[in-house]
Amino acid sequence: MASFELIRRLAKSNGGKILLLVMDGLGGLPREQGGPTELEAAHTPNMDRLAREGAVGLSIPVARGISPGSGPAHLALFGYDPVEFEVGRGVLSAFGVGLELGPTDVAARGNFCTVDANGLITDRRAGRIPTEVGEQMIALLRSIKLPGVEIELSVEKEYRFVFVLRGEGLNAAVSDTDPQATGVAPLPAKALKPEAAYTADLINQWIDRAREVLKGQHPANMLTLRGFAMDPNLPKMRDVFKLKPACVAVYPMYKGVSKLVGMDVIQTGDHDSTEDEFRKVAEIWDQYDFVFCHIKYTDSRGEDGNFDAKVKVIEGVDAALPILLDLKPDVLIITGDHSTPASYKAHSWHPVPTLLWAPGVILPDRAQAFGERECMVGGLGQFPATDLMPLALAHARRLEKFGA
Numbered sequence: 001m002a003s004f005e006l007i008r009r010l011a012k013s014n015g016g017k018i019l020l021l022v023m024d025g026l027g028g029l030p031r032e033q034g035g036p037t038e039l040e041a042a043h044t045p046n047m048d049r050l051a052r053e054g055a056v057g058l059s060i061p062v063a064r065g066i067s068p069g070s071g072p073a074h075l076a077l078f079g080y081d082p083v084e085f086e087v088g089r090g091v092l093s094a095f096g097v098g099l100e101l102g103p104t105d106v107a108a109r110g111n112f113c114t115v116d117a118n119g120l121i122t123d124r125r126a127g128r129i130p131t132e133v134g135e136q137m138i139a140l141l142r143s144i145k146l147p148g149v150e151i152e153l154s155v156e157k158e159y160r161f162v163f164v165l166r167g168e169g170l171n172a173a174v175s176d177t178d179p180q181a182t183g184v185a186p187l188p189a190k191a192l193k194p195e196a197a198y199t200a201d202l203i204n205q206w207i208d209r210a211r212e213v214l215k216g217q218h219p220a221n222m223l224t225l226r227g228f229a230m231d232p233n234l235p236k237m238r239d240v241f242k243l244k245p246a247c248v249a250v251y252p253m254y255k256g257v258s259k260l261v262g263m264d265v266i267q268t269g270d271h272d273s274t275e276d277e278f279r280k281v282a283e284i285w286d287q288y289d290f291v292f293c294h295i296k297y298t299d300s301r302g303e304d305g306n307f308d309a310k311v312k313v314i315e316g317v318d319a320a321l322p323i324l325l326d327l328k329p330d331v332l333i334i335t336g337d338h339s340t341p342a343s344y345k346a347h348s349w350h351p352v353p354t355l356l357w358a359p360g361v362i363l364p365d366r367a368q369a370f371g372e373r374e375c376m377v378g379g380l381g382q383f384p385a386t387d388l389m390p391l392a393l394a395h396a397r398r399l400e401k402f403g404a
């Protein structure tokens with residue numbers, strides 16, 4: 001694996017254009033023994049042709065056996081070692097909804113939840129209230145003021161929101177208040193280091209007030225906070241890879257992780273379809289030399305355990321693919337950030353099918369279609385996801401020779 005610093009040294013500011021298409025949770029498993037995976041079952045004539053012309057392989061998001069969250073898995077696809085560059089959930093959420101974070105601000109991801117008369121959680125997601133109801137609850141919570149700090153709140157989507165504490169002397173080493181279970185009360189925020197005692201105390205004061213404010217509401221009559229974090233100040237793609245990068249994604253978290261690495265985040269609608277997203281890519285294509293496009297629903301249907309619906313999402317992406325192919329990217333990568341097999345109903349550790357297409361410079365392999373088992377014997381082999389950016393840059397002729 002080429003080091004991040006080596007690539008930073010060799011990257012050039014001119015060369016071809018790169019398109020990275022990520023189908024979230026793309027990797028799957030056979031539904032029955034001997035059967036196809038979701039990607040293998042899907043009718044994907046466009047991707048199969050690209051697989052014949054290009055090279056395929058399996059990427060390992062974080063390390064063998066590790067099931068990653070989407071945040072770190074995307075950082076790896078963008079070339080950043082997710083273990084070295086660890087980013088808290090609160091920061092991803094804050095950046096995702098477009099909140100700025102100052103150097104001493106602490107952000108957390110919030111969930112509205114439902115509690116019973118004894119304060120025990122009965123629904124961790126408050127019946128998945130619509131975003132509009134979430135907005136109303138946030139409006140109520142904005143009345144809470146604490147001395148010495150500012151509090152900023154923003155709805156992320158549905159029952160999810162972002163909590164930002166702004167002020168001096170703050171520290172993010174605070175434990176989650178989400179017990180990740182029902183039948184128990186939300187936990188108090190605890191300082192994980194002595195320096196975080198002041199911050200934990202402020203958070204607990206705010207939560208006590210929030211409990212009063214939300215008391216008469218239903219189903220969102222309580223909340224939990226988790227993933228307290230500060231801006232990690234990641235190196236930016238422009239500086240490291242000498243690229244002008246943009247992101248086309250619908251879900252806030254993916255916009256957040258893209259913004260963290262310095263991508264321009266393109267405005268999208270909440271309900272944009274795959275075609276809508278691909279047309280957005282086409283609109284901005286001339287202005288950028290790296291565009292990341294994110295498709296969420298492969299992962300959602302995998303988590304639902306709906307094999308057939310995940311197949312349909314993949315087929316929809318394939319059918320819309322000509323919109324991207326018309327742009328004639330020099331390098332096209334189609335992959336996932338991790339696997340979400342429908343039979344497993346969760347993110348898994350399985351390596352992720354990856355297709356690299358770069359006419360004229362790619363060494364083709366023998367793959368005849370895009371699917372897990374073709375990828376297993378493909379020319380890219382099994383490789384760390386962080387290798388994808390160096391490979392993309394090389395195929396776009398954006399890397400100098402190493403040494404004389």
Ligand code: ZN
Pocket residue numbers: 024025069070071073299337338
């Ligand atoms: Zn994901």
